[in-house]
Amino acid sequence: MAKPAKTDRKAVIEEMRKKQKSADRRRGTVIVTVCVLAALGIIAAAVVPILLDKREDSKLDGVALDKIGSAASSCEKITTKPADGNQQHVPVNTPVDYPDAPPAFGAHWNQQGVAPAAFSRKFYTADDRPPLEALVHNLEHGYTILWYDDTIADDPKALDDVEAIARKFSGSDDLRDKFIAAPWTSDDENGAKIPDGKHVAFTHWSAGGTGETDTTKQVGVFQYCSGVSGEALSTFMDEYPYTDSPEPAAM
Structure with missing residues (x-):
């Protein structure tokens, strides 16, 4: 071939x-x-x-603030107790033991950039929340703090409600927006605990009435809720506005 x-x-x-x-x-x-x-x-x-x-x-x-989350009936009645710690500053990084869970008053840190938390920031998670000693300084300045526990943090719907509430106070021009939502964790507990079945708390440091200067009349204000309630928060902040605090003009 x-x-x-x-x-x-x-x-x-x-x-x-x-x-x-x-x-x-x-x-x-x-x-x-x-x-x-x-x-x-x-x-x-x-x-x-x-x-x-x-x-x-x-x-x-x-959605309006008072329509977010659960009804106000999910919360206990507001309670108060005599407050102390006004102008009682301790060095930054000095731990303070607070008898209440969570605190509404007491000794606190005082240093620019460390305490109090920035007015422009309204929502925190466990990863970035300021120390309690800084947040108590915010309370002295008239803030209301919504504290939420791990049950809320682990519930996407409930946490969405918390974030939505925090956005209602966004901005840094109007002092009426002195509000912070922050987590309360088991690491914060020092004997005292949030009541059983309650997962949200509101706290405020009251001067004893708007314009009151007698420090003996100051009280810590507390309200505990089983769930997130914009309705209860709205009523709480109407009754205890930022003007009713030891230092309302301070940021």
Whole structure:
């Protein structure tokens, strides 16, 4: 049998090379497509929950404060007790033992940039909350603090309600927005505990009445709730506004 011509062999080899290149291109296209789809899946997994949260946020932003969360009936009656600690400053990083869970008054830190917490910040998690000693300084300045425990922190719907409430006080121009939502954790407990079945607390440091200067009339104000209640908070802050505090004009 005659051997195939060299030109025939070259043609066969060239055809084989073309087929190989075509197969490589297809394989490359498949790999790229798979990678793109995988990347899109990763992005979607990260972005979709954020978009859903934002959509839920937008819904709650259109809801009045007193309509967010549970009814006021989920809360106990407001209680008070004599307060001390006005102008009682201790060095920063000095721990203070507070007898109440959570505190409404007492000795506290006083240093620019460390205490009190910034007026512009309204919501904190356990990862970034200022120390209690700084937040008590905020209370002295007329803030109301909504404290939420781990049960609320672990409940996405309840935590959304807390964040929505905090956004109602966004801004740093109106002193009526002296509000902070902050976590109360088991690490904060020092003997005293939030009452059983209660997972939210409001605290305020009252001067004993707006404009009152007699420090013996100061009281700590407390209210405990089984759930997040914008209705109860609204009533609480109406009854104990920022003006009713030892240092209402301070930030």
